[in-house]
Amino acid sequence: MDALPPDLADCANEPIRVPGGIQPHGRMLVLAADDGHLVALSENWPEPPPLAAWSTWLPERLAALQPGEAPAPLGTVTLEDGRRHDLTGHRLAELVVLEFEPAIGALGLQAPVYALARRFLPRMQEAATVTELLAQATAELKRLTGFGRCLAYRFDDEGHGEVLAEALDPGYDSYLAHRFPAADIPAQARALYLLNQIRLIPDATYTPVPLRCVDPAWHPRRIDLSWAALRSVSPLHLEYMRNMGTLASMSVSIVVRGRLWGLISLHDHAPRQAPFETRVACEHLGRLVSLQIEAREDNAEVATRLELRQLTLEIVSHLAESDASLRQLAQDPVLLRLAHASGAAVVLDNECWTLGECPAPECIHELTKRMANHGRELFHSDRLAEVLPDLAATPGCGDAAAGMPPLPAAGVLAISISQVHRHWILWFRPEVVQTVQWAGNPRKAMPASDGRLHPRRSFESWREQLRGRSLPWSPSERAAVLELRQALIGIVLRRAEELAEFAT
Ligand code: BLA
Numbered sequence: 172m173d174a175l176p177p178d179l180a181d182c183a184n185e186p187i188r189v190p191g192g193i194q195p196h197g198r199m200l201v202l203a204a205d206d207g208h209l210v211a212l213s214e215n216w217p218e219p220p221p222l223a224a225w226s227t228w229l230p231e232r233l234a235a236l237q238p239g240e241a242p243a244p245l246g247t248v249t250l251e252d253g254r255r256h257d258l259t260g261h262r263l264a265e266l267v268v269l270e271f272e273p274a275i276g277a278l279g280l281q282a283p284v285y286a287l288a289r290r291f292l293p294r295m296q297e298a299a300t301v302t303e304l305l306a307q308a309t310a311e312l313k314r315l316t317g318f319g320r321c322l323a324y325r326f327d328d329e330g331h332g333e334v335l336a337e338a339l340d341p342g343y344d345s346y347l348a349h350r351f352p353a354a355d356i357p358a359q360a361r362a363l364y365l366l367n368q369i370r371l372i373p374d375a376t377y378t379p380v381p382l383r384c385v386d387p388a389w390h391p392r393r394i395d396l397s398w399a400a401l402r403s404v405s406p407l408h409l410e411y412m413r414n415m416g417t418l419a420s421m422s423v424s425i426v427v428r429g430r431l432w433g434l435i436s437l438h439d440h441a442p443r444q445a446p447f448e449t450r451v452a453c454e455h456l457g458r459l460v461s462l463q464i465e466a467r468e469d470n471a472e473v474a475t476r477l478e479l480r481q482l483t484l485e486i487v488s489h490l491a492e493s494d495a496s497l498r499q500l501a502q503d504p505v506l507l508r509l510a511h512a513s514g515a516a517v518v519l520d521n522e523c524w525t526l527g528e529c530p531a532p533e534c535i536h537e538l539t540k541r542m543a544n545h546g547r548e549l550f551h552s553d554r555l556a557e558v559l560p561d562l563a564a565t566p567g568c569g570d571a572a573a574g575m576p577p578l579p580a581a582g583v584l585a586i587s588i589s590q591v592h593r594h595w596i597l598w599f600r601p602e603v604v605q606t607v608q609w610a611g612n613p614r615k616a617m618p619a620s621d622g623r624l625h626p627r628r629s630f631e632s633w634r635e636q637l638r639g640r641s642l643p644w645s646p647s648e649r650a651a652v653l654e655l656r657q658a659l660i661g662i663v664l665r666r667a668e669e670l671a672e673f674a675t
Pocket of ligand 1: 351352364434
């Protein structure tokens with residue numbers, strides 16, 4: 172992500188793990204892990220909490236909690252208001268956090284997870300693509316929870332979220348294929364969502380209930396609520412939700428290979444609850460989807476690598492059949508297929524051979540000189556004019572005055588095959604103009620009469636054209652050309668040895 176303007180950096184400083192308060196639909200007690208004394212309580216307990224009344228069974232259940240584990244169900248208790256409450260608890264290094272939420276509905280305890288296993292698992296396996304899988308997941312989550320809208324989105328390399336699937340009730344706006352700017356979810360929130368993979372906000376108009384410490388050694392802002400379901404969320408985010416007309420939300424993280432791949436987000440126009448068992452089922456669904464995506468991406472990656480390795484071997488064998496001069500490469504169309512490129516060039520010092528659609532040789536030479544300064548064996552960019560803005564001034568590289576695009580190629584992938592000489596192989600891709608459909612103009616100044624930044628107010632579709640970019644070079648394409656590089660270096664060395672032998 173780019174460096175953030177100062178206001179957005181403020182968002183990244185919101186102390187979301189230690190908000191010092193909870194959402195008001197439940198109550199919290201915080202105990203010391205060693206001797207069980209009361210450390211803090213939410214200020215919505217009408218009287219001293221009845222800890223003594225639970226002393227016959229609670230300590231034993233608390234002893235089973237392990238630090239770093241998600242909240243576990245500990246049973247139900249009836250509080251002084253006569254209502255049954257679900258009790259969950261989790262352990263931190265020094266504390267135990269107990270959360271009480273009014274028990275709702277008459278769900279059989281395992282019902283949602285059971286339904287998930289019976290209905291969703293078989294469908295998930297039938298889905299042909301990741302998008303289809305996400306469509307299944309949004310429909311299932313919406314059904315399980317009764318929320319009005321469910322969106323699944325994936326984050327791109329810059330952290331923007333793109334909605335890939337959705338399920339909607341009538342009356343809800345569609346955000347399918349829309350993009351949400353990275354700044355909507357600051358970095359510390361993304362880090363938290365990797366750890367705690369589900370969040371529920373039943374009512375975005377709530378007033379937080381502060382935590383009060385009865386143990387003077389503690390302060391509410393030191394109590395880590397990262398794992399707490401009742402954690403009070405950032406007021407900036409609540410404002411965002413209200414601007415969007417979303418009064419209740421629940422999100423589940425999609426985590427693939429340890430990275431936040433995306434989110435599945437449920438919205439409702441009205442406040443809405445989801446009981447513990449339903450949340451557990453939703454979290455399971457998120458994990459199943461994450462594992463499926465990981466497996467599918469791994470399979471696709473293995474298949475592509477195999478195919479590209481085959482092409483590398485083909486190129487190398489063509490070369491070996493000839494006199495193994497690198498210039499031969501520029502006659503081998505397989506070279507283009509290796510990187511799905513529209514042009515390729517071989518540069519050996521001051522000479523240049525090309526294949527397909529390439530910039531003029533002067534431009535290619537200039538490019539290799541610039542890349543040499545980067546000192547890397549592999550260079551790649553899908554936005555050449557942005558990375559090397561003055562390149563366009565080189566003869567053959569572009570003619571902005573004549574209204575031509577600044578460079579005849581928008582993307583370049585290149586390998587250097589000698590440390591001593593300017594020996595390069597380059598691949599080129601043309602510009603692909605992308606239309607991005609944002610949910611609200613991400614660059615529009617936000618109303619700031621109080622001098623602070625606020626989440627934007629408009630979520631109207633706003634189209635932007637991205638120019639000067641090619642399709643990006645994928646990790647498997649980059650790996651393939653590096654493999655080719657290794658093979659070529661081997662051949663070049665062997666040739667040099669043979670020549671040396673011949674000379675003696
Ligand atoms: C958090 N912002 C979030 C979250 C989402 C969004 C999903 C996580 C909430 C959760 O998982 O429960 C944004 N909401 C969206 C998006 C969609 C949606 C993209 O429904 C798409 C459909 N947000 C801003 C600005 C700031 C900001 C300008 O727009 C700061 C000034 C802050 N967003 C912000 C903060 C959080 C957040 C601080 C963390 C909330 C928390 O967990 O406490």
